[in-house]
Every structure is written in structure tokens, then in C-alpha cells.
Amino acid sequence: MYSLEIENLTVAFERFTMNATVNIRKGCITGLIGRNGAGKSTLIKTIMRQQDASAGHILYDGKPFKGNEVEILNKIACVFDAPHFNVALKPKRLFKLYKSIYPQFDAELYEKLMQKFQLPSDIRVNKFSFGMQRKYCLILALCQKPEILILDEPTSGIDPYDRGNVVELIQEFMMDENHTVLFSTHITEDLDKIADYIVIMQNGKITLNEEKETICENYRLVQCAELTEELKKYALGVQKSMFGYTFLTKNKDISGEGLQIKVPTVEELFIHTLGENKQSEPFEDL
Amino acid sequence: MHIALSYQSGQPIYEQIKYQIRAQILSGELEAGTMLPSIRMLAKELKIGIITAKRAYDDLSAEGFLYSVQGKGVFVAEVKKDDLTAYKLEKIKDMFEEITKYAQEHGVDKETLTNIFKQILGE
Numbered sequence: 001m002y003s004l005e006i007e008n009l010t011v012a013f014e015r016f017t018m019n020a021t022v023n024i025r026k027g028c029i030t031g032l033i034g035r036n037g038a039g040k041s042t043l044i045k046t047i048m049r050q051q052d053a054s055a056g057h058i059l060y061d062g063k064p065f066k067g068n069e070v071e072i073l074n075k076i077a078c079v080f081d082a083p084h085f086n087v088a089l090k091p092k093r094l095f096k097l098y099k100s101i102y103p104q105f106d107a108e109l110y111e112k113l114m115q116k117f118q119l120p121s122d123i124r125v126n127k128f129s130f131g132m133q134r135k136y137c138l139i140l141a142l143c144q145k146p147e148i149l150i151l152d153e154p155t156s157g158i159d160p161y162d163r164g165n166v167v168e169l170i171q172e173f174m175m176d177e178n179h180t181v182l183f184s185t186h187i188t189e190d191l192d193k194i195a196d197y198i199v200i201m202q203n204g205k206i207t208l209n210e211e212k213e214t215i216c217e218n219y220r221l222v223q224c225a226e227l228t229e230e231l232k233k234y235a236l237g238v239q240k241s242m243f244g245y246t247f248l249t250k251n252k253d254i255s256g257e258g259l260q261i262k263v264p265t266v267e268e269l270f271i272h273t274l275g276e277n278k279q280s281e282p283f284e285d286l
Numbered sequence: 287m288h289i290a291l292s293y294q295s296g297q298p299i300y301e302q303i304k305y306q307i308r309a310q311i312l313s314g315e316l317e318a319g320t321m322l323p324s325i326r327m328l329a330k331e332l333k334i335g336i337i338t339a340k341r342a343y344d345d346l347s348a349e350g351f352l353y354s355v356q357g358k359g360v361f362v363a364e365v366k367k368d369d370l371t372a373y374k375l376e377k378i379k380d381m382f383e384e385i386t387k388y389a390q391e392h393g394v395d396k397e398t399l400t401n402i403f404k405q406i407l408g409e
Contacts, residue, residue, distance in 0.1 A: 028336060084288055171330040192328070193293075196337040216296065257393065262296040 002062075003148050003180035004047065008263075009056035011042055018042045018204040024197075026061075027177045029170065029200045031185040031195035031212075035269060040184040041081050041205040047182075060148070066199040074104070077146035077155055087126040091119065091136065104145045113139040113169075117162060126219070130157040135166070140236045141170060149173060151183035155191060159218050163190055170194065190265045200270065212266060220249050221264035223258075231256075238273030248272040287316060287323075288363055291332060299334055303342035311351050311362055321364040322352065 004024040011018045018039040024030050026286070034040050045051035047058060049065065057064065060072045078084075082162060085094060091114070097107045117135045132242060134157055137214065153272065155163045167190045173179055185191045198215060200208040208215070225244045235247040248269065254261060259267060263270070289306050291299060310316045322343075323331065329339040343360055346352040350369065354360045389399050 115405060167333060168330070171333065174336065175326050175330065177326065190333065193333055194335055196335040212302065212335055213298065213341065255390075257390065263292075263298065 003060070004044075004182070005059040005062070006047070007056055007058075009046055009058060010054050011051060012045055012054055016042075016204060018046075020201070020204070020205045020206050021056075022199055022209055024180060024182050024199075025065045026180050027174075027197040029174060029181040029183070029194055030197040030199055031266075032182060032201060033186070033190055034184075034201035040201055041152055042229070044080070044182075044184060047150060048076070048080070050080075050084075054239065064285065071211065074102070074144075076148040077141040077144040077147060077182060078136070078150040079141045079152060080107055081152045083125065083133055083137055085125075085140075087133070088124055089222070090124050091121045092117075094125070094140070095121070098140055098143070102119065106143045106145055110139060110143045112188065113142065113186070114194045118167065119277045131159060134158055135162060138166060142173065147178055148182070151181070153185055154183055155185065155188050163188065166201045167224060189265075189267070195266075198266055216263050216266065218250065218252070219269060220252055220254055220261050220266050221268050222247055222249055222254060223260040225258055239272065247274070289332060293336070300338050300341040302343070303328075303332070303339070304345050308345060308349075308351055308373065309340070311365055311371055316362050318362050318364045321358075322362065323358045324359060 003021045004020050004022075004025040006020055006024075008024045009018070016037070016039070020039070020043055027190055032040050047265050050193060058066070060076065062258060063072065065072055085097075087096075095110060096105075099107065108172045108258075109202070119132060119136055119139070119141070125136060128136060131210070134154065138151070141151075149170075151170075155166050158166060165208075170181055170183070171194060174181060183191065183195075195212050198208065198210060199206055220229075222235075223244060223246050227235065227238065227245045227247075231247075234249040234251040235245075236249060238247040248264060287307065287310060289303055291302055293299075297304070307316070307322075316322075322328075325334060325339045325343055328334075328343070329336045332339070337373065343354075347360075350365055352360055353363050377408060386399065392405065
């Protein structure tokens, strides 16, 4: 079951073209990762109809946007990379505004979260710090009571303590098995932990979409002092330091004297597959 | 039920959960019939993926340690004596594997390792 079915979605700018095909599973948390400029925000904006696509289509819970606009917009909420409302307003006003726009807006939850994150209601949002603005956007999105929650870098600019709170909110949201979360990130550790699926985006294209645990388990991260000819056969994304080499391998049975072997984290997988080294192979190989 | 996860150990998270729950069932700490938190609750409390939590429960159910009742939840199953024996043997195997790995890393060959063990067994 998919919450979002995205096929051949194309957005062309002067210097950048996105062409994405990806399905987002219902009831799961999907982490969208990629370097700056890979197209993560463009993809999110296109899903949220803030950006027009020149080709391709999106199905929301199996339905096209056209003809189901109200239903879909009530079902989906997003925290964009920057606030999508008038930041000169105070939360007090925005609360009333949102309540009038979204019939199911949860006023009780709003109060609870404003207290939890200690956000003031009588200060203009543009006077908030960056992190406070991010948290406020998340509160507004959650209180819309969506089924699909999309977050563009939800934890960027937020201190570690509140990052934990954000992760907790996402997981609380996921207690309902009809809910779906798609978030983009530069892989902060806490988000890396809670994701069920990992989607990697590179140069406007989706280069990987798999269950997190499976992809990590299919690889080993190896550290060694010498990169022998034998090891070179298996090594992907080799990185050299003063003290030795670190590389990724698909050979799960790799062993040998002096080798430190472990299952890589998503971050390690990501870094080593994007390594500058010529020995690293492109993503098609994943 | 207590679960402590380590992200440094290199052991997959679902396995850590599996081992810890299983150990508590085998030790009697978790009694047969005890209701466990739902998959989503487990994921939330441990700050892990839902699929990871599901995998731990699925494996434990397949091994007969847990059973689920549709619409009610996941419960601890009655443990057979055979399982207890198998579990202990598996644990011993794990320990041997660790020793073997240590020996390999430190250049101790198989023969020396075998001799050490024979010595311990008094052969």
C-alpha cells in the first residue's frame, strides 16, 4: 500500500532537472536523503503542488490530485524549508487563521505543543529564532491532523534536546497505522534511527529506495591498515587516512587478519557511496 | 521488560531486542501470558523504525516465544524445555565465536586455540 506514487515526475530549471520515480509506503517513515541541490526540496514542493511539474504524475492514496483537491489537501500537511505563511503575524493570529482554514484543526494539541516547545503566542513569528520557527511550522502541520506528513529537514537548526522532542512527535504521529511520514534530512543520527525506508536522491534522480535495515545489512564497513590487491576487488568508496583505509563492501563474508568489520550506518553508507575515489561505484550498483 | 540498545556494538538493532526479550522470557522474568507493548509503541519508546520493531516480534513469534491475538496484542508464550536447552547452546556458540574472532585478530592459530580448550576441559 502506497500513500504516494510518484512516476516520472519532471521539473526542469535552467541548471537542474528533476526526474523522480518513487513510491512511498503507507504506515511507514521514509527518510529522503541526498546532498545539497540533489532535488529533495523540489520533490517535496512538487508533491505539495507548490511547484509545477512539466511531466509525470503523482497519486495520493491511489487518487490523482485533479478532482480530489479538497480531500487530498486535508489529508496532507507539510513543513517546508521556510515558513509558508505570513511570518509578520503572531501565533495568536495564525492559530485563528489555521482553525478557520482546516476544519479538523486540533486546538487542544496546539496548546499542548506550544507549551512543550515553550513558544510564545504574542511575538511575531519573524522574531522567532530559526529553530523556533521550524518547531512552530511542525506544530501547525501536526495540528492539521493529516494522514500524510511531509517534512523538509525537520530537525535542522533545532537543538539536540528539542530534536529528541521532534523525533518523539513524529513517532507519536506514527502510532496510527494509516499515517505516513516522508522527511528529507542530511542524516542526523536520530532520524536515521527511526526511518523504515531510505530513499537516496542524487542529481535530481532517485537512486535508491529500500528498507533501511536490509540495505545496511547487505553491506559491511571495513577498516584496514593496508589495501591489498585482494581487498581492492571488493572495496567500494575507499577513503584513505594517515592510519589506514576505510571502505564499503558488498562481500558480507569478508574476513581477514587486522580487519575491523561492521555493519554500516546509513550515514556511512551514504558517505562512502558518494566518495570521490574512482574505485567507488555509482549508485546503480546498490 | 527492559531493553537497552547499543549503536556501537555492530549487532543489528532487531537482534538486540530479540535477544533481550528472549533472555527475559527464558529467565522467567517475563511470564507466559504477559502482554507486550504494540509494535508501534515499541518503536516509539525505543526510538527505532517500525519495521525494525516488527522484525524482532516476528522472529520471536516464529521461534514460539511470542504469540499475537488479533485485535488484542502480543503475548509471551509458554516456553518448552527444549527451547531452553537450544537457547543455552546457542549462547555458548556465540561465546565461542567471540573467542575465535579474538584469536584470529591476535594471530592465534586454530591448533593453539584447540589446545587451550582441551586443557580447560582437562583432556
